[in-house]
Amino acid sequence: MTIEDQDFIMRQVKLMAKGIGVFMSLTSLKELLKLEFSFDDDELTDQEIDGIIYLARTEELIDKNILSKKELEEALGVSSERVDQLLNNEATPNGEERDILEQLIEDNQYWMNQDETDL
Numbered sequence: 001m002t003i004e005d006q007d008f009i010m011r012q013v014k015l016m017a018k019g020i021g022v023f024m025s026l027t028s029l030k031e032l033l034k035l036e037f038s039f040d041d042d043e044l045t046d047q048e049i050d051g052i053i054y055l056a057r058t059e060e061l062i063d064k065n066i067l068s069k070k071e072l073e074e075a076l077g078v079s080s081e082r083v084d085q086l087l088n089n090e091a092t093p094n095g096e097e098r099d100i101l102e103q104l105i106e107d108n109q110y111w112m113n114q115d116e117t118d119l
Contacts (some may be wrong), residue, residue, distance in 0.1 A: 001072060009037055010052055010089045017056035029053060055086055059079040063085075065106055067116035076100055 021029045022051055030049050041113050061067035076097050085091040093101060 006044070006088060010092070013044075013049060013052045014056045014059075014089065016059065017053045021053065021056070022060075026050065026053060047095070048092050051098045051101070054098060054105055055093065057105045058101055059087060061104065061108055063115065067104065072104075075104060076084065 016033060016036070017029060020032075024032070030046065030053075033049060058067065058072065062069060062072070069080065069083055069087075073080055076083065078097070082091070084099070086093055
């Protein structure tokens with residue numbers, strides 16, 4: 001798969017994760033993505049899909065001012081450049097980063113499901 005193809009798929013996965021994916025479990029979302037884009041495990045692994053979905057949900061935390069980019073840097077233990085690469089689809093999170101993102105999502109799940117009228 002070319003870089004352009006992978007970039008396109010990453011952006012589409014992220015958009016879907018931010019849209020309908022908010023209402024779906026991780027497993028259901030991954031199955032929908034595989035059906036939608038017809039890609040094989042060798043093109044985009046489950047771990048890469050997980051990472052992209054976690055990044056999309058982390059962006060939601062940042063957009064809702066629940067988490068700052070600085071806090072994300074500190075949680076991941078990486079530079080601001082690395083965070084920018086992750087958020088701009090220039091890189092996918094490694095195993096440790098993916099685990100930390102998953103924990104951030106779980107810790108903030110209640111707040112993500114609230115809209116401003118509920119607070």
